[in-house]
Amino acid sequence: MMHKQDGILLESGTNELEIVEFEMGGNRYGINVIKVKEIILPTPITFIPHAHPSIEGIIQLRGEVLPVIDMEKVMGLPKTLGKNDGKYIVAAFNKQEVVFHVHEVSQIHRVSWDQIEKPSDLYSNGSSQVIGVIKRENDMLLLLDFEKIVLEINPDSGIRVEEVKKLGPRERSDKRILIAEDSPLLRKLLNDTLTEAGYANLEFFENGKDALNYLENLVSLGKNVTKEVQLVITDIEMPQMDGHHFTKRIRENKDLAVLPVIIFSSLITNELKHKGMSVGADDQVSKPEIAELVLKMDNYIL
Numbered sequence: 001m002m003h004k005q006d007g008i009l010l011e012s013g014t015n016e017l018e019i020v021e022f023e024m025g026g027n028r029y030g031i032n033v034i035k036v037k038e039i040i041l042p043t044p045i046t047f048i049p050h051a052h053p054s055i056e057g058i059i060q061l062r063g064e065v066l067p068v069i070d071m072e073k074v075m076g077l078p079k080t081l082g083k084n085d086g087k088y089i090v091a092a093f094n095k096q097e098v099v100f101h102v103h104e105v106s107q108i109h110r111v112s113w114d115q116i117e118k119p120s121d122l123y124s125n126g127s128s129q130v131i132g133v134i135k136r137e138n139d140m141l142l143l144l145d146f147e148k149i150v151l152e153i154n155p156d157s158g159i160r161v162e163e164v165k166k167l168g169p170r171e172r173s174d175k176r177i178l179i180a181e182d183s184p185l186l187r188k189l190l191n192d193t194l195t196e197a198g199y200a201n202l203e204f205f206e207n208g209k210d211a212l213n214y215l216e217n218l219v220s221l222g223k224n225v226t227k228e229v230q231l232v233i234t235d236i237e238m239p240q241m242d243g244h245h246f247t248k249r250i251r252e253n254k255d256l257a258v259l260p261v262i263i264f265s266s267l268i269t270n271e272l273k274h275k276g277m278s279v280g281a282d283d284q285v286s287k288p289e290i291a292e293l294v295l296k297m298d299n300y301i302l
């Protein structure tokens with residue numbers, strides 16, 4: 001059994017992350033260590049009738065009942081794992097806990113986000129679970145979109161436009177919002193829900209690096225940044241530049257430092273909020289709490 005130690009958490013804003021490497025079907029994959037609570041040997045599973053095909057069942061772990069996700073099924077691999085084979089990755093994000101059943105867990109790597117490449121559209125269409133590629137000497141490590149995997153199993157766990165509709169009719173379209181979010185699925189959901197919330201003037205970027213370049217370019221052109229952009233919303237996990245480093249760079253630039261920044265991420269927990277605070281985020285909201293995000297936006301720009 002491997003428990004995540006507090007000491008493994010990196011200093012905020014370094015644009016680095018630590019990845020737990022695991023194996024599936026001869027390939028190597030990664031999950032952000034911040035999402036991993038522990039790695040354990042398989043324990044007895046209770047089968048759930050009529051559950052999603054990717055759900056093996058549920059387990060009880062220290063009083064908590066957790067779903068077990070069959071990663072062979074998720075990834076379209078032939079069935080080779082028995083119930084007592086492989087390893088369980090116990091993960092927590094998006095205010096939920098789940099267990100991923102994988103073939104093997106090997107080691108932890110420290111990498112920089114700028115080493116992580118976005119997968120090419122040629123081999124990664126909208127249905128792909130791969131959000132990043134780390135090239136190594138002899139092979140590649142693929143970062144998977146675990147939020148998307150869980151969302152496809154349980155759509156109600158994601159951002160829901162119904163939550164915003166409860167806020168009633170709103171008009172905010174003159175306010176320009178810059179959003180850094182690497183997931184195409186999340187960009188679409190954010191576009192739909194924020195437009196419903198009255199925020200129709202949205203500028204999306206796939207990572208913090210592109211978003212920062214855009215803001216710095218406004219400065220170099222002599223523009224008044226606060227007239228061009230009224231608010232920045234950023235995810236944390238993004239190839240090239242993560243949200244913590246992006247926020248830190250905004251705060252270090254005297255022409256950008258005045259911009260309000262809200263971090264909207266699956267990694268916002270009471271234990272990790274200090275990381276966003278240390279880089280100067282004005283606020284932090286956990287996905288998928290879209291109504292909470294909208295109310296925070298109202299506070300900063302109305």
